[in-house]
Amino acid sequence: xxxxxxxxxxxxxxxxxxxxxxxxxxxxxxxxxxxxxxxxxxxxxxxxxxxxxxxxxxxxxxxxxxxxxxxxxxxxxxxxxxxxxxxxxxxxxxxxxxxxxxxxxxxxxxxxxxxxxxxxxxxxxxxxxxxxxxxxxxxxxxxxxxxxxxxxxxxxxxxxxxxxxxxxxxxxxxxxxxxxxxxxxxxxxxxxxxxxxxxxxxxxxxxxxxxxxxxxxxxxxxxxxxxxxxxxxxx
Amino acid sequence: xxxxxxxxxxxxxxxxxxxxxxxxxxxxxxxxxxxxxxxxxxxxxxxxxxxxxxxxxxxxxxxxxxxxxxxxxxxxxxxxxxxxxxxxxxxxxxxxxxxxxxxxxx
Numbered sequence: 001x002x003x004x005x006x007x008x009x010x011x012x013x014x015x016x017x018x019x020x021x022x023x024x025x026x027x028x029x030x031x032x033x034x035x036x037x038x039x040x041x042x043x044x045x046x047x048x049x050x051x052x053x054x055x056x057x058x059x060x061x062x063x064x065x066x067x068x069x070x071x072x073x074x075x076x077x078x079x080x081x082x083x084x085x086x087x088x089x090x091x092x093x094x095x096x097x098x099x100x101x102x103x104x105x106x107x108x109x110x111x112x113x114x115x116x117x118x119x120x121x122x123x124x125x126x127x128x129x130x131x132x133x134x135x136x137x138x139x140x141x142x143x144x145x146x147x148x149x150x151x152x153x154x155x156x157x158x159x160x161x162x163x164x165x166x167x168x169x170x171x172x173x174x175x176x177x178x179x180x181x182x183x184x185x186x187x188x189x190x191x192x193x194x195x196x197x198x199x200x201x202x203x204x205x206x207x208x209x210x211x212x213x214x215x216x217x218x219x220x221x222x223x224x225x226x227x228x229x230x231x232x233x234x235x
Numbered sequence: 236x237x238x239x240x241x242x243x244x245x246x247x248x249x250x251x252x253x254x255x256x257x258x259x260x261x262x263x264x265x266x267x268x269x270x271x272x273x274x275x276x277x278x279x280x281x282x283x284x285x286x287x288x289x290x291x292x293x294x295x296x297x298x299x300x301x302x303x304x305x306x307x308x309x310x311x312x313x314x315x316x317x318x319x320x321x322x323x324x325x326x327x328x329x330x331x332x333x334x335x336x337x338x339x340x341x
Contacts (some may be wrong), residue, residue, distance in 0.1 A: 016325070017324060017325060017328040020328065021328075038241070042238070042241060042242075042245075045242065045245055046245045046248070049245050049246060049248065049249030050245065050248045050249045050252050051249075051252070052252050055248065055252065059244075059248060063236065069240070069243070069244040069247065072244060072248065073244065073247040073248055073251055076247075076248040076251055076252060077251040077252075077255070080251070080252045080255050080256075081255060082283070083252070083255045083256045084255050084258070084259050085259075085279050085283060086256075086283065087255070087256050087257070087258070087259035087260040087263075088259040088260075088263055088276060088279070089276050089279040089280055089283075090260060091259055091260050091262075091263035091264040092263075092264075092268070092273070092276070094260060094264040095264050095265075097264065099261070102257075102260055102261050102264055103257060103261065105260065106253065106256045106257035106260045106261065107253060107256065107257075109256040109260070111283075111287055114280075114283070115280075115283075115284055115287075116324075118280045119280075119324075122280075159339065161332060161336050162331070162332035162333060162334070162335035162336030162337075162339070163332060164335070165307070165310065165331050165332050165334075165335035165336075166328055166331070166332055168288075168291055168292065168307060168311070168314075168331065168335075169314050169327050169328045169330070169331025169332060169335075170324060170327070170328050170331075171284060171287055171288045171291065172288060172311060172314050172315055172318055172327060172331065173314075173318040173322075173323070173324040173327035173328065174284055174324060175281070175284040175285060175288050176315065176318040176319055176322070176327075177322060177324070178280055178281040178284055179281065183278075184278070184281045187278050187281050187282055187285075188281050188282070188284075188285040189285070191281070191282040191283075191285040191286045191289075192285035192286065192288065192289030193289065194286075195285065195286035195287075195289050195290050196289050196290050196293050196294060196301070199290035199294050199299045200294060200299055200300060200301055203298060207286065207290065208283065208286045208287060209286075211282065211285075211286040212279060212282035212283045212286050213282075215278070215282040215285070215286070216275055216276075216278040216279050216282045217275065219278040219282070220271075220274060220275045220278055223274065223278075224274075
């Protein structure tokens, strides 16, 4: 068992690109929510309770349009469906953790923390404690940047030092680390192309889940067929 | 919108989001998953990351429309090469930001 400080430092080392990326998005969200008439501390309450960037943006624009709360909650549910897949994929690394610990970690499963933690777990040098640290460090960055945006978002110049590209670059590098063979490259190409097509055709971001389901299933079938062919030649 | 109503809305949003994250993590980590499911789940991360990256680089606007040759996607080419060469997420983030910033100044 590593001591708390070591785990926390490891979490910060892994999570800094996420924090960098959350900062401009959080500020922008704070500005938008403030314009919609939400006080900074209430902005913070949403970030703390929901912790899902795209769903929060959509909720604020729906609030501005006077949409009823039930529709907003339902939309949030649909927008965040993709997290089912992320949590499922992470679950194999949490087999020996307590119920309490898992319940705490589940709170912080976002696109970004999932990508970072999944990559680290896969490389074999990662523990559930460090994953939780990544989640909580990212969460602190998200909540604080949205509150800051609510207080003084307009005063901070936009797009300095290419900060708007931080998350794009992070995802590019983590995707590259996932490409561990021909089957993974093929699955990535199928998922990516399909996601672009669906993103253009469908509202919200259901395309992430839909494309992932189809591509993973396709890759799975290919893998099964390949292993069957190997068996046949050895028969 | 009154404060109480707003907080109820936010609590509802938080609850549905948390459940989506909690249910699979909580129950799957307590089960021995069939081999087929494990093999399928093995392909989920690469699928999700592609499904996040490609639309981010190749579409823009709301609602999204195809935008193949935007600054984001052009900068992605050298960023991708750097990522392949170094396999370093931290370095790739810094290089990507630098290139994007430079591209914005052109």
